[in-house]
Amino acid sequence: MNMRKGLGVIVLVLVFSLLLLGCQPKEKEQGLSGQLQIKGSDTIVNLAQVLAEKYMEEKPKVAVAVTGGGSGTGIAALINDAIDIANSSREIKESEINQAKERDIEPVSFAIGMDGISFIVNENNPVKDLTVEELGKIYRGEITNWKEIGGDDREITLYGRQSNSGTFAFVQEFVLLGDYSDKMMRMNGNAQIVEAVKGDKNSIGYVGVAYVKDENGNEIPGLNVLAVSKDANTQAYSPLDTESVKAGKYPVARAVYQIIDGKPEGIVKDWLEFVLSEEGQNIVETEGFFPVPSNLAAENDENLK
Amino acid sequence: MKNKKSNQAVFMLRNRKKSRLRESGYKYFFLCNGLLAIFVLGGIFYLLLTNAWPFFKEISLKEFILTKSWNPTGWNGASYGILSMVVSTLMVTFGAMLIAVPLGIACAAYLAEVASPGFREVVKPLIEILAGIPSVVIGFIGIVVLGPLLARILGTSHGLNAINGSLLLSIMSLPTIITLSEDAISSVPIEYKRASLALGANKWYTLIKITLPAGLSGIVAAVMLGMGRAIGETMTVLMATGNAPAFPTSFTDSVRTITSSIAIELGEVPYYTTHFHGLFAIGLILFMMTFFVNLVSDLILNKYQEVE
Numbered sequence: 001m002n003m004r005k006g007l008g009v010i011v012l013v014l015v016f017s018l019l020l021l022g023c024q025p026k027e028k029e030q031g032l033s034g035q036l037q038i039k040g041s042d043t044i045v046n047l048a049q050v051l052a053e054k055y056m057e058e059k060p061k062v063a064v065a066v067t068g069g070g071s072g073t074g075i076a077a078l079i080n081d082a083i084d085i086a087n088s089s090r091e092i093k094e095s096e097i098n099q100a101k102e103r104d105i106e107p108v109s110f111a112i113g114m115d116g117i118s119f120i121v122n123e124n125n126p127v128k129d130l131t132v133e134e135l136g137k138i139y140r141g142e143i144t145n146w147k148e149i150g151g152d153d154r155e156i157t158l159y160g161r162q163s164n165s166g167t168f169a170f171v172q173e174f175v176l177l178g179d180y181s182d183k184m185m186r187m188n189g190n191a192q193i194v195e196a197v198k199g200d201k202n203s204i205g206y207v208g209v210a211y212v213k214d215e216n217g218n219e220i221p222g223l224n225v226l227a228v229s230k231d232a233n234t235q236a237y238s239p240l241d242t243e244s245v246k247a248g249k250y251p252v253a254r255a256v257y258q259i260i261d262g263k264p265e266g267i268v269k270d271w272l273e274f275v276l277s278e279e280g281q282n283i284v285e286t287e288g289f290f291p292v293p294s295n296l297a298a299e300n301d302e303n304l305k
Numbered sequence: 306m307k308n309k310k311s312n313q314a315v316f317m318l319r320n321r322k323k324s325r326l327r328e329s330g331y332k333y334f335f336l337c338n339g340l341l342a343i344f345v346l347g348g349i350f351y352l353l354l355t356n357a358w359p360f361f362k363e364i365s366l367k368e369f370i371l372t373k374s375w376n377p378t379g380w381n382g383a384s385y386g387i388l389s390m391v392v393s394t395l396m397v398t399f400g401a402m403l404i405a406v407p408l409g410i411a412c413a414a415y416l417a418e419v420a421s422p423g424f425r426e427v428v429k430p431l432i433e434i435l436a437g438i439p440s441v442v443i444g445f446i447g448i449v450v451l452g453p454l455l456a457r458i459l460g461t462s463h464g465l466n467a468i469n470g471s472l473l474l475s476i477m478s479l480p481t482i483i484t485l486s487e488d489a490i491s492s493v494p495i496e497y498k499r500a501s502l503a504l505g506a507n508k509w510y511t512l513i514k515i516t517l518p519a520g521l522s523g524i525v526a527a528v529m530l531g532m533g534r535a536i537g538e539t540m541t542v543l544m545a546t547g548n549a550p551a552f553p554t555s556f557t558d559s560v561r562t563i564t565s566s567i568a569i570e571l572g573e574v575p576y577y578t579t580h581f582h583g584l585f586a587i588g589l590i591l592f593m594m595t596f597f598v599n600l601v602s603d604l605i606l607n608k609y610q611e612v613e
Contacts, residue, residue, distance in 0.1 A: 157462050162548070162569045163378055172380070179380045182389075185465060185559050186548035186569065192448070199453055202462040 033061035034267050040074020040087030043115060043166045044256045047287040048087055054283060055274050062267055071166075078259060079105055084268055086259040089115060089166055106262040110300050112275050114246070114290035116209045116253040117171060118239040119226040120194070122201045127151040129227035129236035132175055132251050138204060139171070141181025146202070158184035159193045159205035171206055174252055198222035209239050210288020228252055245290045255296055256289065264304060276300055353589045360385075360582035369586065373552045375566065377580035385583050387590065389552040393467070393560035394594075396553055397542060398535045400471025401478060405535075406528055408475070409482030410517075413524075416483070417490035418512055429484065436480035440540040447473045447545030459557055465547035467556045473541050478531035485530060489523025490516060522605045529602030533595050539564035563591045 038048055045068040052064035066087075069077075074086035079100045092107055100107050119135060121127060127150055130138075137143040138156060147153045158181055161168040167190075172180065187193045193205040194212065204226075212225050219225055219240060229236035230251045237244040237251075245253055264272055274280050281291040292300065361369070364385045372386025412432075416425050447469050455464030493516050501511040517524070547559025548569070567584055574581045 154462075177380070179376060182374065182376075182551040183549050183559075186550070186561070188544065195448075196463060196465070199456070200463040 032059055032267055032270055034063075036062060036064040036085065036267055036271060037083040038064065038066045038085045038087060038258070039069060039077050039083045041071040041089040041166065041256065042068045043071075043089040044087050044113075044289075047113070047256075047284060047289060048258075050287055051275055051280060051283055054279070055271060058274070059270070062271075064271070075107075075259065078107065078261060079103060081105060081261070084260065085271070088257045088259055089170070089254065091255075091257065092259055100261075107259050108262065108264070108303050109257045109259045110272055110276070110303060111255040111292050111296040112258050113256050113281070113284040113292055114253050115170075115256050116239040116245050116250055116290060117167060117174075117206050118209050118212050119204060119206050119228060119252075120197050120212055120223045121204050121226060122197055123222055123224055124201050125151060125224060127226070128224065129229060131229050131231055131236075133231065135228065135252075136175050136177065139176050139180055139184065140178050141183060154202045156204060157200055157202045159187055159196050159200075159203055160184045161190075161193070161206075162186040162188065167206065167208065170254065171252070174254070194220075194223065208288055209290075213240065213288070242285075242290060246293045248293050248295070253290070255292075269304065272300075272304060276304075350592070353585055353592055356582055356585035357589045358582075360579060360586045363579050364583070375550060377570070377574075377583060383580070385579075387563070387587055389550060390561055390563045390566050390587070391590070393546075393553050394536060394562040394564070394591075396467050396556070397470040397474060397546065397560060397562055398532060400467060400556060401474035401535045402528065402532055403475075404471060405475035405478050405482055405531060409479050409527075409531070410486055410524060412479075412483050413486035413490055413527075414512060414517065416487050418508075418516065429487070432480050432483050435476070440477065440538060441544070443473050443477060444541040444544030447541065452545065461557055463547070465545060465559055467546060467553060467558060467560045470542045470546040470560065470562075471556070473545055474535040474538055477538060477541065478535045481534055482527050482531040485527030486520070486524045489520040489527060492523070493519040522608055526602040526606040529598050529605070533598045533602070536598065537564060537591065537595050539568050543568055563587055567591075 036052075038052070045066060048066045052066050056062060056064055071086075071088040071090055074083070075088060075092060075096050077083045078086040079096065081103070086107075088109075092109055097107055119130070125146070127146060130149060134143065134149055138149075139158060139160070141158075143149060144156055145153065146156055160171070160180060163169075163186070168180075172178075185196075187196065187205075190207040190211040193207050197203045197205045212220055212223065214220050217240075225238055225240055227236035227238045228251055235249075237249045239245060239250050239253070241250070244250055258272070258275070260268055260272070275284075276292065276297070284291055369385055369387060371388060372384065373388045374384040374386050375390060377383045377385060416428060420428070448465070451469050451472060452464035455466070455469055456462065459468075497515050497519055498511055501515045502508075506514070542562045543565040546562065546565070548561040548565055549559035550561045550566075551558070553560045567588055570580070571584055574584060
């Protein structure tokens with residue numbers, strides 16, 4: 001019994017010491033080395049993770065740690081000087097900039113991609129495009145039948161996300177400007193909405209663009225992705241049309257940011273150059289986002305200098 | 306010689322002391338285990354109460370219980386009414402009981418009175434395995450299989466509604482109801498049945514008029530325990546009932562239960578705000594509901610044992 005216990009302790013000690021050895025930084029050679037702490041938005045935490053993996057393949061001496069927690073959490077951590085880069089799926093607020101300045105932090109934002117929300121309906125639905133205002137009315141519960149917006153005489157079934165979702169908040173802020181209809185079904189995730197819309201002729205739902213495309217970038221079968229126009233007088237654009245999203249013509253899209261403290265230097269600069277490079281932007285695209293539009297890219301270049 | 310004997314006596318005495326000590330040690334060990342359960346229950350209740358208390362300082366009990374809209378993150382201000390979700394929870398639970406009670410009792414009566422012992426030995430464990438299926442799996446079946454099926458049968462556009470939740474919860478509470486009812490029916494004294502049969506009643510009459518009424522308190526307790534399980538179930542209803550917070554008007558409406566609301570909102574709520582304390586308040590309501598159900602079943606069971 002005692003023998004066994006002793007053996008167990010020895011094995012444990014061995015395992016721990018091996019783990020500790022593994023954690024020790026390797027000896028310095030030439031090239032960049034060090035750590036990079038990234039924290040913030042849940043919307044882009046997966047994207048940042050994939051970017052970090054690729055980056056670490058190229059720069060094996062840099063350790064990049066990515067954690068979520070929400071845009072606000074990330075920015076708060078940046079203000080408290082606990083991290084190097086904050087992920088954010090919204091622009092930094094005026095109040096946050098002021099807080100940061102009080103603590104001698106100079107936040108600089110880099111748009112690393114665009115996030116578009118696609119509105120989807122069942123493939124049998126004749127409605128092909130809607131204005132932002134109509135979408136707002138539908139989700140606020142003011143339009144309840146498809147015939148009011150040029151469809152069949154069917155009651156609309158609303159699918160949306162639960163209130164802990166960033167997409168829920170984004171659509172509310174950009175489209176609804178009010179409360180969601182209490183008839184809207186709060187689904188667990190993007191994939192569940194896609195499946196529900198495929199099976200429900202009366203449905204409308206909203207999901208991240210990545211969820212309505214297959215590997216080749218084509219629309220998945222069973223549903224239609226609605227084109228959306230800013231108002232009745234402008235043209236409607238589809239979120240699948242990368243060029244128009246890039247040009248800022250698709251109305252329900254937002255930039256996603258990485259925010260740093262002051263002028264980029266050292267690893268942070270190298271990281272941002274990687275993210276904004278062609279390779280980095282390709283990853284942004286394969287992860288379901290859109291590359292940085294040209295106007296924001298110019299701003300990024302200015303900030304990187 | 307004498308010395309040796311007294312030595313032995315001392316040894317035995319010591320031994321006895323030792324074993325007595327050991328015995329009382331065991332006694333206290335088991336006492337502590339028993340107390341632990343009570344302590345945990347008390348702790349949970351205390352935690353719920355203290356965290357819910359600040360909520361009632363800001364929101365009146367009347368608004369909390371009698372208004373329909375629960376929307377703490379509303380665009381034009383927060384509203385804290387739990388009527389819709391309480392009604393949703395009750396609807397789904399009673400729907401489940403409507404299905405599970407007749408089915409469960411019939412199954413239990415069959416197993417206890419009609420089935421051959423060999424068959425019973427096979428079926429009873431199988432039913433108990435049903436209780437071990439994770440709720441997330443049952444919820445998944447609700448989305449993938451039952452939802453589309455219900456939509457087709459009811460002619461609605463989708464099947465994520467109260468009926469779906471009721472059906473799934475009835476499946477989940479069936480094992481509890483069947484096994485406990487079967488125990489209750491089996492423990493009805495054989496003399497009752499013999500007397501009935503001797504008076505010329507047939508098997509069916511004996512079952513309906515003698516055996517089931519005699520085991521009734523046990524059966525009711527079984528139903529209550531099954532109901533307790535259904536009220537508190539979270540994952541299944543979260544997945545299969547659609548979670549629309551509107552006040553339900555029929556069984557084909559999507560509903561959002563108390564448990565789903567807590568599960569959805571607790572992940573994003575800023576701590577120590579009215580909303581946070583509000584979630585504990587609805588947790589407290591849920592606790593009281595299940596506590597009441599369990600208490601009733603316990604009282605009935607006690608009464609039943611006294612009769613025995």
